[in-house]
Amino acid sequence: xxxxxxxxxxxxxxxxxxxxxxxxxxxxxxxxxxxxxxxxxxxxxxxxxxxxxxxxxxxxxxxxxxxxxxxxxxxxxxxxxxxxxxxxxxxxxxxxxxxxxxxxxxxxxxxxxxxxxxxxxxxxxxxxxxxxxxxxxxxxxxxxxxxxxxxxxxxxxxxxxxxxxxxxxxxxxxxxxxxxxxxxxxxxxxxxxxxxxxxxxxxxxxxxxxxxxxxxxxxxxxxxxxxxxxxxxxxxxxxxxxxxxxxxxxxxxxxxxxxxxxxxxxxxxxxxxxxxxxxxxxxxxxxxxxxxxxxxxxxxxxxxxxxxxxxxxxxxxxxxxxxxxxxxxxxxxxxxxxxxxxxxxxxxxxxxxxxxxxxxxxxxxxxxxxxxxxxxxxxxxxxxxxxxxxxxxxxxxxxx
Ligand code: 3PG
Ligand code: MG
Numbered sequence: 466x467x468x469x470x471x472x473x474x475x476x477x478x479x480x481x482x483x484x485x486x487x488x489x490x491x492x493x494x495x496x497x498x499x500x501x502x503x504x505x506x507x508x509x510x511x512x513x514x515x516x517x518x519x520x521x522x523x524x525x526x527x528x529x530x531x532x533x534x535x536x537x538x539x540x541x542x543x544x545x546x547x548x549x550x551x552x553x554x555x556x557x558x559x560x561x562x563x564x565x566x567x568x569x570x571x572x573x574x575x576x577x578x579x580x581x582x583x584x585x586x587x588x589x590x591x592x593x594x595x596x597x598x599x600x601x602x603x604x605x606x607x608x609x610x611x612x613x614x615x616x617x618x619x620x621x622x623x624x625x626x627x628x629x630x631x632x633x634x635x636x637x638x639x640x641x642x643x644x645x646x647x648x649x650x651x652x653x654x655x656x657x658x659x660x661x662x663x664x665x666x667x668x669x670x671x672x673x674x675x676x677x678x679x680x681x682x683x684x685x686x687x688x689x690x691x692x693x694x695x696x697x698x699x700x701x702x703x704x705x706x707x708x709x710x711x712x713x714x715x716x717x718x719x720x721x722x723x724x725x726x727x728x729x730x731x732x733x734x735x736x737x738x739x740x741x742x743x744x745x746x747x748x749x750x751x752x753x754x755x756x757x758x759x760x761x762x763x764x765x766x767x768x769x770x771x772x773x774x775x776x777x778x779x780x781x782x783x784x785x786x787x788x789x790x791x792x793x794x795x796x797x798x799x800x801x802x803x804x805x806x807x808x809x810x811x812x813x814x815x816x817x818x819x820x821x822x823x824x825x826x827x828x829x830x831x832x833x834x835x836x837x838x839x840x841x842x843x844x845x846x847x848x849x850x851x852x853x854x855x856x857x858x859x860x861x862x863x864x865x
Contacts, residue, residue, distance in 0.1 A: 467647060469863045473510065473610045473634040479518040480576050484606030484631065485510060486623050488613035489525035489543045489581075498546040502842055503615070508550060510612050510636040511579060515554050520574040522605050523547070524562055524582045524623055526616065532589030544581035554579055563588065563601035571605050591622050599626030612636025614643065615843035617858030624858035633865035643859060645839035646850050649818045650679055654779035659851075660771075660802065662687030663785030663823065666710045670717075672784070675853035677721040677728075682778065684729045684771055686763050686787030686798070693718075693730050694760075699751050702736065704760040729774065733764030735788065735795060742792050762788030763798035772805045775815065781806050783819040784851060786827045800831040807836035820847030 473483075487507040492500045507523075514521045528538040541558055548556035555578055559570035562582035570580050582605075585591040590598025599622040603609070609631040611617070616624055617639070627633075635643070649657070657680040661669060666689050676683055685693055691706040696714045721728050731751055736758035737744040748764045749755070763771075775781060783806065790796030809815040819828060820841030828834040841847045846856060 467643060470640070470643070470859075471632075471634045471862070471865070472640060473514075473636055476608060476632070476634055478514055478608065481519055481607040482522055482571060482574070482605065483514050483519040483608045483610060484522045484524065484602065484627070485514070485636065486609070486611045486613045486616070486627075487523050487525045488615045489523075489540060489547075490527055490616070491543060493542060496542045498543060501546060501550070504543070504547060504550060506638045506842065507612050507636070508547075510610065510638065511547075511551065512554070514610075515577045515579060518576040520571065520576060521579040522571050522574075522582065523579065524585055524602065525613070526586045526591065526621075526623070527584045528586070530584060530586050532586065532592065534587045538584055538586075540581060540584045547579075547581060551579065556581060559583060561587070563598065563605075567605055585621075585623050592619070594620055594622050594626045596626065598622045599630060602627050603630040606631055609633045610636045611858055611862060612638045613858070614639045614841070615846050617843075617856040618846040618849040618854075620857035625861045628858075628861035628865045633862055635862050639859075639862075641839075642841060642843070645818055645841070646847075648816065649780055649782050650850070650853075654816060656681035656778045657780040657782065658682040658684060658775055658778040660684040660686065660781065660783040660787070660806075661785050662689060662787040662799070664688040664705065666692045666707055666713060669785070669848075670710075670713050671852040672848060673717050674720065675851065676782075677717060677726040678724045679853075680726055680782070682727050682729060682774055683721065684774075684787075686731065687785055688760075688789075689785070690731050690763075691760055693728075694751055697730070700754055700756070701760060702754045702756050702758040704754070704758075729771065731760075731763045731767045732770060733766040734760040735762035735764055735798065736760055737795075740789055740792055740795070743794075746794065761792075761795040763802075768798055768801045768805075771802050775805060775809060779815060781809075781815050781817045782851070783817070784821045784824055784847065786823050790823075790827045790830065796827065796830060799827050803828055803831040803833050807831075807833035810838055811836050820844075
């Protein structure tokens with residue numbers, strides 16, 4: 466399947482207008498980019514195309530302006546940041562992404578030049594995957610490259626429609642993301658463990674249902690684990706849980722048993738009267754949670770058990786923190802497991818793949834992001850991939 470995706474490295478781009486779909490949906494404050502990770506990811510492609518003599522036209526969404534021009538959601542500050550990072554390559558900005566202004570900016574490009582177009586979502590046609598809007602974008606390029614995996618779960622004009630109108634290729638960041646995730650889910654070195662945390666079962670039902678059929682060990686943490694413990698008949702005190710998800714949890718447990726996937730729940734927990742920085746904590750067995758306590762992290766025995774089980778695995782997938790990691794000291798369980806996965810990865814025994822905004826923040830806080838085999842910057846797209854869905858932006862490249 467992956468073989469059917471054309472890679473941009475193999476295309477003749479000299480003198481051609483290459484329309485690059487990037488994900489420039491980066492965090493900003495006071496009109497300045499505060500985290501340039503997503504820009505850094507697409508720079509190798511832009512540099513390479515420029516060096517190969519292409520006229521590089523970069524397009525992206527930014528925020529959710531809902532089809533109207535919203536000044537605070539202009540890509541101009543992001544384009545300025547790109548210009549700074551790409552210097553001495555000259556970077557222009559087009560005040561619209563289609564129409565005369567966009568055409569004039571693109572026509573003015575010399576081979577090797579770069580132009581960033583204004584926010585695609587200023588036009589309703591983008592999210593509607595409108596054929597006329599896709600055609601207007603396609604007028605700006607001879608070739609299309611998608612390097613925005615993190616937007617590939619959206620069937621929009623710039624991620625889906627346009628791939629059918631121009632010769633369509635995947636960029637290197639898109640390719641490495643697809644490859645890493647394919648290795649993890651389609652042909653992993655077994656046994657495979659998935660660590661799934663976060664607050665709610667309800668947002669991850671499809672992820673859990675898909676994973677029990679694909680992985681050997683499913684480690685469940687975070688407030689989500691409380692719902693599982695509750696269904697097992699444990700007293701969970703004042704802990705967060707979802708009473709309405711009991712049937713879902715039972716179904717997931719049944720499916721896991723049928724597929725030979727073992728579910729590992731916390732055996733002990735760090736509890737406190739409330740989720741507050743520096744709250745007085747206690748470690749309790751999950752058979753002995755006080756009525757007035759909240760489970761806020763996995764306990765040391767659970768960390769030890771997860772670590773022992775991971776040592777037998779060759780692949781580890783991770784989405785979602787195992788405790789309330791943003792509030793000290795409730796990140797310790799997540800950080801300890803993160804350090805262990807990093808250590809096993811560095812020793813060469815485990816291929817580790819993590820993704821999702823909170824997960825990446827937790828790995829950063831633990832200081833182990835670089836030790837993982839692959840860390841995805843995608844949130845929604847990473848989750849949909851874990852759900853076993855075909856992402857429209859990837860599918861369009863396959864059929865292009
Ligand atoms: C993201 O930040 O997750 C992607 O850029 C997609 O953005 P969206 O959720 O607004 O479609
Ligand atoms: Mg999102």
